[in-house]
Amino acid sequence: MIFKSNNTDINFVDGVGFLTFPSLSQLDFVKHAFSTRIGGVSENEFKSMNLNFKRGDDHEKVMENYRIFCKAAGFDFDTLVSSSQDHNINVRCVTKADCGIGITRPHDMPSVDALVTNEPDVTLVTHYADCTPLFFADPEKKVIALAHAGWKGTVNKIGEAVVDVMQENYGCDPTDIIAVVGPAIGACCYEVDTPVYEKFASLTELKPAYFTKSLGHGKYLVDLKETNRRMLLEAGLLSINISISDVCTKCNSGLLYSHRASKGKRGGLIAMMCINNK
Numbered sequence: 001m002i003f004k005s006n007n008t009d010i011n012f013v014d015g016v017g018f019l020t021f022p023s024l025s026q027l028d029f030v031k032h033a034f035s036t037r038i039g040g041v042s043e044n045e046f047k048s049m050n051l052n053f054k055r056g057d058d059h060e061k062v063m064e065n066y067r068i069f070c071k072a073a074g075f076d077f078d079t080l081v082s083s084s085q086d087h088n089i090n091v092r093c094v095t096k097a098d099c100g101i102g103i104t105r106p107h108d109m110p111s112v113d114a115l116v117t118n119e120p121d122v123t124l125v126t127h128y129a130d131c132t133p134l135f136f137a138d139p140e141k142k143v144i145a146l147a148h149a150g151w152k153g154t155v156n157k158i159g160e161a162v163v164d165v166m167q168e169n170y171g172c173d174p175t176d177i178i179a180v181v182g183p184a185i186g187a188c189c190y191e192v193d194t195p196v197y198e199k200f201a202s203l204t205e206l207k208p209a210y211f212t213k214s215l216g217h218g219k220y221l222v223d224l225k226e227t228n229r230r231m232l233l234e235a236g237l238l239s240i241n242i243s244i245s246d247v248c249t250k251c252n253s254g255l256l257y258s259h260r261a262s263k264g265k266r267g268g269l270i271a272m273m274c275i276n277n278k
Contacts, residue, residue: 003255008183008245015039016049016072017255021135021180023243024273030137030144032273033073034182036255040065045265050257052127052268066103075123075272077103082125085113087150089158091165095119114147114162118170120277125270129257130190130249132224133182133271134159134232138166140176146271151192154227155199163235174236179243181232182271185260186248187211187223194218206230 003010009020016039024032040049041064046057049069053062070077081094082102091114094101099122101107114134115124118141126133126146132154136145145162147153159179166172192200197220201208211223211230225244232242249269253261257269 003252005245005247007243008247010036012038013072016069018069018073019183019247021182021243021245023178024135024137024180027137027139027178029139029142029276030273031074031276032135032271033075034133034271035069035269037257037267038255039072040068042267045262046267050267051270052129055267057267073272075274076121079121079123079274080125081115081122082107083112083115083127083146083148084110085127085148086111087152088113089153089156089161090114091116091145091147091161093117093165093169094122094124096122098122113153114145114158116143116145116162116165116169117275118143120275123272123274125272128184128249128269128271129259129266130185132184132228134162134228135180135182135271135273136162136166137178137273138170138172138176139178141170141172142275143170143172144273144275146273149224149228151196151199151222151224154224154231155203157231159228159231160235163232163237175238175241177237178241179232179237181225181228181242181244183245183247183249183252183256184224185250185258187213187221187226189248189250189260190222190224191215192220192222194220197222200227203227205234
């Protein structure tokens with residue numbers, strides 16, 4: 001396995017691999033991680049750190065993977081709260097009362113692609129396998145959020161929806177928010193057809209020429225990460241406070257699950273984030 005990145009760190013603890021991002025690592029009030037395929041107990045196409053219960057893997061193996069991952073990355077298994085994603089832009093505010101949802105307790109709300117909290121001992125969990133993870137942290141108000149931005153969530157501005165909730169529910173100032181656009185399928189690999197391209201082309205305020213490219217014959221490349229970065233700027237974040245991981249999930253499919261690379265035969269990655277209890 002060869003991993004090269006200028007702005008994403010790879011960590012190995014007890015044989016478990018996970019990614020972190022310098023702009024979040026320097027914030028002492030948060031802990032964060034993005035999983036890899038390395039260090040779990042799953043087999044076959046799920047090998048080995050599959051953290052998605054819905055792909056057909058053995059439930060107990062996935063549960064054991066969560067326990068292994070939490071121990072290695074430094075999270076409390078009993079504090080996890082998982083999203084119930086369906087490529088929409090609904091944002092849920094969660095508290096300690098929600099711990100266990102989607103992991104040891106069933107989901108109690110459909111259609112949740114983003115989670116926000118201001119409470120310690122609540123670990124947010126969102127799911128990926130090419131879609132774009134968005135991490136948010138406000139060091140002034142001590143608020144964090146995670147969002148799953150597939151192409152539908154991206155064009156419908158889930159990043160902006162998260163910032164709106166952080167402002168309205170927690171009093172956050174967008175200029176204080178630190179954001180990371182995490183590992184996802186890159187502009188090098190994300191090919192779409194005309195109907196999807198037209199959704200991105202309609203975002204005229206973001207200047208689509210900077211994140212779309214025609215390949216001819218009704219095929220286009222789209223840069224999900226850059227689209228989300230521009231949306232976060234529109235939502236009021238400062239450019240200096242937005243980092244974009246240069247890791248493409250498809251190019252790194254030996255390390256990270258990629259739906260496109262595996263043609264759908266794969267496990268799932270997660271983003272995790274919590275407020276340190278100090």
